[in-house]
Amino acid sequence: MRVLFAGPPFFGLLYPMVPLAQAFRAAGHDVLVGTCGRAVGHTVAAGLPAVDCAPGIDPDALYTAMEKGRQGKPPAPGEQRTAPKGKGFSFFSEEMADTMVDVARHWRPDLVVHTPNGVVGQLVAAALGIPSVVHAVGFGHTGRHVAMMNDALADGYARHGLDGPAPVAAWLDVTPPAMSVTAEPHRRYLRYVPYNGGGALPHWLFEDRKRPRIAVTLGTVRPVVDGVSPVEWVVDAARVTDAEFVLALGGADLSALGTLPDNVRPVEWTPLGALLAGSDATIHHGGAGTTLTALDAGLPQLVLGEGADRPANAAAVQRRGCGLVPEDPAALAGPDRPGRELVRRLLEDEALATAARETAEEMAVMPSPADAVPRLVELALSQGANR
Structure with missing residues (x-):
């Protein structure tokens, strides 16, 4: 046929x-x-x-x-x-x-x-x-x-x-x-079944993690349209969070983020499925492929959910209880630093982690x-x- x-x-x-x-x-x-x-x-x-x-x-x-x-x-x-x-x-x-x-x-x-x-x-x-x-x-x-x-x-x-x-x-x-x-x-x-292209994977993905790892991505379209400004607040949160943040931004220009703290690791193109398999949580824009890859990996996720079909993907994650969606992504780096609290919840809220694991188990069958x-x-x- x-x-x-x-x-x-x-x-x-x-x-x-x-x-x-x-x-x-x-x-x-x-x-x-x-x-x-x-x-x-x-x-x-x-x-x-x-x-x-x-x-x-x-x-x-x-x-x-x-x-x-x-x-x-x-x-x-x-x-x-x-x-x-x-x-x-x-x-x-x-x-x-x-x-x-x-x-x-x-x-x-x-x-x-x-x-x-x-x-x-x-x-x-x-x-x-x-x-x-x-x-x-x-x-x-x-x-x-x-x-x-x-x-x-x-x-x-x-x-x-x-x-x-x-x-x-x-x-x-x-x-x-x-x-x-x-x-x-x-x-x-x-x-x-996640397919994100091939790629040579770094050895650190297969090493024991000494602290939680959060994968951060904006997909392939949003960095071209918006640059990296949507994740400036993530760098701020990283300064006060005992975790490793991996910025998988597709080779975007990161100069606008300033000097990155030691616990922020920028990477070139890395297959997302493999990166999430070696992570404990993810922060992302809300693209359908990214959302479903995170669900397949059983990770709690923080979804920005702005534009196109991203609000619908974010809402589905929030309803299932396996992720967080900020009310106003533009305010995450505001004076009260609400992004820091969301990152803490992403790592520590056991209900999120449980719902994420259950969803991955449902997808597997x-x-x-x-x-x-x-x-x-x-x-x-x-x-x-x-x-």
Whole structure:
């Protein structure tokens, strides 16, 4: 069987699908990933064949310009001043649509898998008359969001003689059942298996810890848009906390943080799953992949939860009782230093740690990507027989 994975060109939206794509390949099926920008190279690095469906565009620069425009921030020297109208909202599905449909007509997949943001996959499935499967990426997306992004792709559907998308054949929910906030038709649970790319791991990750370790990250997008200012308060808290703080900020410029205390360790790109496996807690922005990787690791987390789907991810963590969410992240470095107290609670609140461990145990028994493959093959074959 042939499976096309349609991936938005951003780490946090593409990487969650990699374990399922690898599981299909391991089971002997053909896989192709359609994406664009730097995501093509990162897909290849994951050992998967990929095709650039929007050559010549830089989705990272365009999306960054759009985000800065929303926040009223001036562009950096040399940056594009404005993102073209419509770019980003459908996560470049419009830009990829024509090439991906053309590639699919020649390659002839039996099934398309896409994220809620990757609605170009739903367009391809409709154009070829094959089933599509939504691979969810977190707590923040529902069928309503998918419908909105399909609306943004209306011109693409019209160009291919389609009135709109066909209903999805299955919705793969990667959130722990006790935390799930969706009830989409044809929902199936799928264990979230962290994939964060490869990397050479430092020896200190495997040494006995003499004090607690807190991993700090802002993901791959927010440091580009906001710099490192959202974690300035963390450095302040580190000065009065007997713990090691690892700043995993993707090679961002840290000069704005000043001289770092001895218990703050900046690192270059490090696979997040491995870093969290060697940590005791985490502080992060609230991206879906980061949130789910922390849940899988069984770590208590402090989630900033600002922008995009991050508030939804933060709220889910807070409801489950396995993390803290500040009321006003901008005030964490205020005169009363509320960030220091939150870090103390993160390390000492046993209820947080217990809920985090329970959640990891729940995730561990969810159907794995390998378990899902034969079920999705059966779905594709049964719907194919009905076409």
